[in-house]
Amino acid sequence: MTPPPPILEDSDAEALRLQLARVFLRKMSTHAPLTEAEADVLLAMPVRPRRIAARAPILLEGATSDGAYVLLEGHAYRFKLLADGSRQILSFHLPGDVIDLDSALLGVSDHGLAALTAVHVAQLPHDAILAAVAAHRGIARAFWRETLVEAAIFREWLLNLGRRDAYARVAHLLCEMAVRAEAAGVGRADRFELPATQSELADATGMTPVHVNRTLQRLRGDGLVETRGSEVRIANWRGLVDAGGFDPTYLHLNAGD
Amino acid sequence: MTPPPPILEDSDAEALRLQLARVFLRKMSTHAPLTEAEADVLLAMPVRPRRIAARAPILLEGATSDGAYVLLEGHAYRFKLLADGSRQILSFHLPGDVIDLDSALLGVSDHGLAALTAVHVAQLPHDAILAAVAAHRGIARAFWRETLVEAAIFREWLLNLGRRDAYARVAHLLCEMAVRAEAAGVGRADRFELPATQSELADATGMTPVHVNRTLQRLRGDGLVETRGSEVRIANWRGLVDAGGFDPTYLHLNAGD
DNA sequence: CGTTAACTTGATAGCATTCAACTAGCGTGG
């Protein structure tokens, strides 16, 4: 069934474990208090590391996989395609996110997964996930809560696409990515990397690239944000929050709420 | 902590248990094979029954609750509001759906919950859910998978709102509700109840009531659907599927995929 | 320094919204 994990130099294996601890354990701990034994179980999982080039697919819609991906480095996104070729980006992902957890219980993937930048992922075999979940309630809670928070983010995006205009949509997306970047430890709320092209931002916000461009110009002109390459600097947090109607409750960043 | 369940006549309690078995157990069993012991645990949960009038709120955004609701009879929906009063409906719910599962691990609700018709729900206390999940892996899988499928539906709705035009959006929604009604055992794929006003359909599809009206007229004119009151009859399933670009994979109705 | 992708700009077109009436259905009460 599961192909054996590739052979790693001891030093590589050690580096991978450290990265898992720093990125993955950190994220899981925000969901549920983990006992030391549970943390050890997570770190001892037989992960398969994999590097993917920027813009390359990680998993295609309709495919099955035998493991879920933990994003260790880089940015990734999930998407769906329409028959006419148009694309909807469903979510952006930062280090620590478990991206393909659906596949653990759902079989055929109903969406695609791709790298935004060069990406380093670790694949957790489904059987290892299910075994860990069955044996440890803290791990079960953490995975379940990861799914619940993800669903909450989808709900907020539904509101964004369904009821906010272009200006608010882009502002809201920037607010979310700012807060999540800081929470993931890969940036600050007022200065972070968002390595998405305007086309990709368009596919995330249900707009066209041209209109994303004009909208960003307005946001810059209004003194709310500045961009330099893929770096976003938020010049007026309060103004951006107002513009986007942003309320971070739905991110459920505190284990309690 | 948890207020005691209201006193029930034995016959009422018995009726409630039967309904739970028919509706809730049925749904949970589609997610994971449950042992007899697990089924018993689910049915023995200390549920609080509650009846809500049509259009009445069940749970408001920002509220906390001490239990999740299983929908036993009637239709419900979840929604978010914007400061300007506009509303986005996030999902429609049919009997068997566990509607407020988020609250079990997330604390403050990030969205509202309301009845579409007169509704009969059973509230499962969070501590009972968490205890059952911790003790029984089949139950844990079933709840987790319910959340995963729900997230998959949100993703499809994102595609709907972000990348489909009005005609396809409405067609897609009707396809989804047809398939789900049949799966829930409350209708057939070609004839089912959708007790939503055109305003509510508009809030679900990110449109205005006026445009929903015109779009439904086109769908009727094209011979795809007929409506009589809140009953939807699908006159040309194939045509509606094409119009909406509907592919039921994302509903994950088969435990395997 | 040529080539390509990303970004920017302007003009035009169109889908959906907004505004404003009007009709139909239905429960309630005089």
Add this chain to the structure above:
DNA sequence: CCACGCTAGTTGAATGCTATCAAGTTAACG
């Protein structure tokens, strides 16, 4: 029993936000 009043549904005209089309500009990179 029918008028009343409310809600849902329908229709028409005008506006507007966003898409589309088409070029031009900048930036990244080998």
